[in-house]
Amino acid sequence: MRDIFTISLVASTIRLATPLVLAALGGLFSERSGVINIALEGKMLAGAFTAAAVTWAADMKLGMGSASPWVGLLGGMLAGLFIAVIYAVSCIRFKADQVVSGTAINILMFGIPGFLSGAFFLSSGSTPQLPKDHLLPQSPIVIAITILVLVAAIWYVVYKTPFGLRLRSTGENPEAADAAGVSVSRIRYSGVLLAGVLAGLGGAYLSIGQSSLFTRNMTAGRGFIALAALIFGKWRPVQTMLACLLFGFTEAVSIQMQGVFKLPSGEDIPVQFIQMVPYVLTIVVLAGFIGSSRPPSALGIPYQKEK
Amino acid sequence: MPKFARELLFPLIAVLAAFIVGGILILLVGDNPIVAYRLLLGSALSWPDGIGYTLFHATPLIFTGLAVLVGFRCGLFNIGAEGQLYIAAFATAWVGITFANLTPWLLIPFCFLAAILSGAFWGAIPGVLKARFGSHEVINTIMLNFIAVALVSYFTQYHYKVPGDPIMQTTMIGEGAHIARFGRFVPGFPERIPLNVAFLLALLCCLLVYLFLWRTKWGYEIRATGSNPSAAEYGGISIRTQIVLAMSVSGALAGMVGINEVLGYRYRYYDGFSDNYGFTGIAVALLGRNHPVGVILAALLFAALQHGGIYVDGFSEHVTKDIVQVLQGIIILFIAAEAFFKWLLGGRFSMQRLRV
Numbered sequence: 001m002r003d004i005f006t007i008s009l010v011a012s013t014i015r016l017a018t019p020l021v022l023a024a025l026g027g028l029f030s031e032r033s034g035v036i037n038i039a040l041e042g043k044m045l046a047g048a049f050t051a052a053a054v055t056w057a058a059d060m061k062l063g064m065g066s067a068s069p070w071v072g073l074l075g076g077m078l079a080g081l082f083i084a085v086i087y088a089v090s091c092i093r094f095k096a097d098q099v100v101s102g103t104a105i106n107i108l109m110f111g112i113p114g115f116l117s118g119a120f121f122l123s124s125g126s127t128p129q130l131p132k133d134h135l136l137p138q139s140p141i142v143i144a145i146t147i148l149v150l151v152a153a154i155w156y157v158v159y160k161t162p163f164g165l166r167l168r169s170t171g172e173n174p175e176a177a178d179a180a181g182v183s184v185s186r187i188r189y190s191g192v193l194l195a196g197v198l199a200g201l202g203g204a205y206l207s208i209g210q211s212s213l214f215t216r217n218m219t220a221g222r223g224f225i226a227l228a229a230l231i232f233g234k235w236r237p238v239q240t241m242l243a244c245l246l247f248g249f250t251e252a253v254s255i256q257m258q259g260v261f262k263l264p265s266g267e268d269i270p271v272q273f274i275q276m277v278p279y280v281l282t283i284v285v286l287a288g289f290i291g292s293s294r295p296p297s298a299l300g301i302p303y304q305k306e307k
Numbered sequence: 308m309p310k311f312a313r314e315l316l317f318p319l320i321a322v323l324a325a326f327i328v329g330g331i332l333i334l335l336v337g338d339n340p341i342v343a344y345r346l347l348l349g350s351a352l353s354w355p356d357g358i359g360y361t362l363f364h365a366t367p368l369i370f371t372g373l374a375v376l377v378g379f380r381c382g383l384f385n386i387g388a389e390g391q392l393y394i395a396a397f398a399t400a401w402v403g404i405t406f407a408n409l410t411p412w413l414l415i416p417f418c419f420l421a422a423i424l425s426g427a428f429w430g431a432i433p434g435v436l437k438a439r440f441g442s443h444e445v446i447n448t449i450m451l452n453f454i455a456v457a458l459v460s461y462f463t464q465y466h467y468k469v470p471g472d473p474i475m476q477t478t479m480i481g482e483g484a485h486i487a488r489f490g491r492f493v494p495g496f497p498e499r500i501p502l503n504v505a506f507l508l509a510l511l512c513c514l515l516v517y518l519f520l521w522r523t524k525w526g527y528e529i530r531a532t533g534s535n536p537s538a539a540e541y542g543g544i545s546i547r548t549q550i551v552l553a554m555s556v557s558g559a560l561a562g563m564v565g566i567n568e569v570l571g572y573r574y575r576y577y578d579g580f581s582d583n584y585g586f587t588g589i590a591v592a593l594l595g596r597n598h599p600v601g602v603i604l605a606a607l608l609f610a611a612l613q614h615g616g617i618y619v620d621g622f623s624e625h626v627t628k629d630i631v632q633v634l635q636g637i638i639i640l641f642i643a644a645e646a647f648f649k650w651l652l653g654g655r656f657s658m659q660r661l662r663v
Contacts, residue, residue: 272458283442
């Protein structure tokens with residue numbers, strides 16, 4: 001038991017939690033404004049694929065060398081933003097059912113990377129391998145500091161700025177916010193678009209930080225784990241980050257254990273049970289068994305301004 | 308315009324629009340959309356392979372489409388069909404392995420029951436959680452999908468695999484549990500095509516779901532809960548009971564995918580067998596306007612695309628079978644944003660709300 005809590009486990013927890021934190025904090029902006037974000041998975045896939053493809057193009061075609069992952073990162077953010085624009089227009093402008101359009105985005109983005117990589121790289125869903133020295137920084141300390149600064153900034157924005165107040169009130173009571181002169185749709189657009197950028201960033205880190213190429217369905221449900229972390233963290237920035245660290249830890253353990261997790265008593269816990277932990281915890285928390293996790297009141301309801 | 312024509316019109320527009328957008332994407336990557344679409348759809352009508360495989364692929368989609376439909380009719384979004392069908396397929400195989408020596412007259416009904424009851428059980432969990440604690444079924448079904456996949460993978464790997472088999476699959480079920488393929492009784496239809504009587508069961512389920520929802524008191528109460536929960540409650544209907552009932556029926560329908568997969572096709576549980584059937588079921592139900600007849604039509608369309616995907620992969624230069632997922636995603640997006648078309652067409656069509 002003791003030897004699993006090593007430095008390398010801590011480092012790998014931080015690395016694995018990073019895409020989750022980014023996507024979950026994105027989801028926080030969207031959900032706090034009242035728009036459900038089950039499309040995080042699709043946005044992460046968009047970010048991951050675009051980042052890898054753009055980094056490759058910047059490196060091989062434009063010869064940008066070590067600057068290329070940063071161009072790729074920008075590409076990933078823009079891809080997340082682009083998907084978020086589609087999602088936002090459909091949910092806010094056309095008042096589409098948010099869960100249905102989110103599902104549509106997820107299915108669409110499950111196909112698009114394969115479609116594009118088949119066309120551009122003549123591969124079956126992956127991008128070419130990138131050189132190891134043309135990736136994003138992976139030092140856990142650098143990442144940890146970046147994440148902490150980001151969480152602090154988001155906490156400040158959500159709780160201490162007029163925008164944050166409007167965001168939260170739009171998600172809780174859009175009628176009252178509207179009556180107070182807040183443009184509900186403008187706030188929701190900002191929430192959803194910010195979510196797109198952050199989820200795209202999370203996806204980008206997955207393909208050009210943790211890994212060195214995009215592979216088919218690379219997120220493997222991380223968008224949903226991020227959503228779970230957001231719920232587990234009760235839609236609050238710091239708690240959400242802690243939830244992501246916990247879920248990153250379970251992933252790190254299941255990778256490190258390569259199959260079985262030995263209890264001190266010598267019994268084995270199969271890796272599948274460790275993989276279940278985030279999902280079981282989320283169900284338990286959502287049901288109110290451990291404290292209560294209450295979503296923003298207006299979550300999922302399109303806002304119809306009274307004429 | 309008669310009602311059924313209006314009901315057909317909108318899905319047709321959505322499909323057509325999705326094919327146009329898909330066609331533009333195909334043009335952008337440098338292929339000819341007409342050639343790609345001919346490969347994608349043209350193969351579905353050939354006898355016996357095209358038709359056989361299309362109907363075979365349609366079978367799980369009819370089940371999951373019906374599952375999502377029953378949820379929608381109660382105002383619930385069951386994204387959990389994927390998990391329900393995994394649990395059910397494993398349970399079906401488990402019965403088929405454990406009681407392999409029983410006579411077919413007992414074994415097949417037991418296997419059917421295993422599929423139906425285990426699917427219903429896995430579907431009932433989010434139902435109970437919503438009825439008892441008010442937690443959102445969308446989140447819980449997503450979480451339960453992952454739990455289901457991990458759970459059956461554990462049982463396969465640790466308890467029911469042939470030792471030393473590198474493939475994650477269980478041992479074979481007893482021969483008494485095999486259900487007939489069409490080749491057995493359709494002249495000139497080869498038995499290598501896995502189309503089996505589960506397809507007929509799927510059609511029967513469409514009829515049963517129709518009768519259940521529109522001709523029984525339970526179905527009426529489910530639909531009343533779906534269309535106006537507070538009015539239903541005021542009318543003396545227990546919403547909580549309806550939620551659990553609808554989710555169980557939904558799960559049972561999704562679970563029947565296990566019958567097609569295990570008893571009619573692979574004769575064992577194969578880990579990760581589902582080609583996103585649960586999620587495609589959402590597309591099927593939405594495109595089918597949440598009606599059993601619509602579900603059959605939509606399932607046939609997506610099944611034909613799935614079959615054609617193989618030909619696109621093989622015979623076109625740039626386009627891959629991923630185009631199927633892309634088209635599916637665009638179709639749902641268009642259906643979700645119904646108002647987009649109203650706006651585009653100048654608001655002349657008055658369409659029903661999406662969630663009935």
